[in-house]
Amino acid sequence: MKKNRLLAKWLNNDLSKDELAEFEASPDFEKYQKIKEYTNHLEVGDLNENDMLSNILKQKKATPKVVPLYKKWMFKAAAIFVLALITTFAFNNFVPQTQKASFGEKTTFSLPDNSQVVLNSGSEINYKKWNWNSNRHLELKGEAYFRVAKGRRFEVETSLGKVTVLGTQFNVKARKNRFDVVCYEGRVKVNYGNSQILLTHGQSVTFENGKQVNMTVNSLKPEWMDNQICFYKENIRTILDEVERQYNIKIELNAKDTISLFTGKIPAKDLDVALQIINTTYHLEAKKVSNNKIIFDEK
Structure with missing residues (x-):
């Protein structure tokens, strides 16, 4: 610190005789002298020792940065907001989604690929949004009508059997020990126990207590929707x-x-x-x- 103070006073020609003698005896004096010779043409203003010393010390050691309290709260709020976004994204995409139709009601909704579903009263569907277009799989309890957008294989799993399609319109009902599937458009593959049935437009199959009944359907959509x-x-x-x-x-x-x-x-x-x-x-x-x-x- 003393050396820096002497340098500042010497540059301003403000050293006493003793200070000047001490400074000239320093090993770096010759270097400082050459610098001063090259800068003699510059005009130096009045010296403020405290300001100059402060500037010199800043070059040696950076002053610790103090974060105001209100900024800390802003950082904290931002972190909470980001965490909330991540949590919401994970909940909406990784956690199974549930759609229900209570007794006396019907529920219509869209799946992530814009496939349309109508749930009949007392029915429920569970599915996951994550990677839906590559894994279009859902679980049905009760009865639902599907208008499936074209794409990869679409599966409806029930406790009694499974229905697989690519892009079509069909109705599935699984109540107690009775399993009904009706195809209104395209083709539908039905798996029930060891049986596998392929339905086309206007065809229907019913399984009850292991017995199979095939029927022809003339309507364009399930009667319960009307x-x-x-x-x-x-x-x-x-x-x-x-x-x-x-x-x-x-x-x-x-x-x-x-x-x-x-x-x-x-x-x-x-x-x-x-x-x-x-x-x-x-x-x-x-x-x-x-x-x-x-x-x-x-x-």
Whole structure:
């Protein structure tokens, strides 16, 4: 520090005799002298010792940078924001997505490839967004109609069987021990146990308790999308279960004969008509004991 101070005073011709003698005896004096000779033509302003000393010391050692407190909070907030974005991205892409249709409701939504899905009442679908275009696979509980965008193989997995397509329109229903698949466009491959069936436009297959039934379908889309519940050789308990889902009600059955099979349609938006059809078909009497409970008794 003393050497730097002497240098500054010497450049300003402000050394005492003793200081000058000491400075001239230093090993670097000759070098400083040559520098001064080359810069004699420059005009040097009034010396501020403190400022000059401060500038010299800055070149030797950088002053620690102090971050204001408010900037620390800004950095912290930014870090939290980035973390939130990463968490949201991971949740939306890696965590399985779930779509549901509650009793009495239908849900329509799009998959990542813009394939369209309509869920029937009391149904659920699970899938992952991540790498969807390369792995178009989902799990279905209940019933759904699919309008699949063209692309790689598209798979619908249920507890009873699997449906595989490339790009088409079809309906899948898996309720209890009954598995129904209808193809409305293109081709659909159905796997049930050890059986594999290929369906084309207008074809349908049903598996129940291991038995297979093939049918021809004339409609352009599932009847339930037009608020009509369609049944083919189904027992009364299955019919009442579907009525419960469509109307979001509870039904109690007090009848011995539950073996007779029903084929036909029941409205999904007119409960009184639906109850009358069931009454007539099975010789029952429906009683509304509350707004959301029905009891069927034998006549």
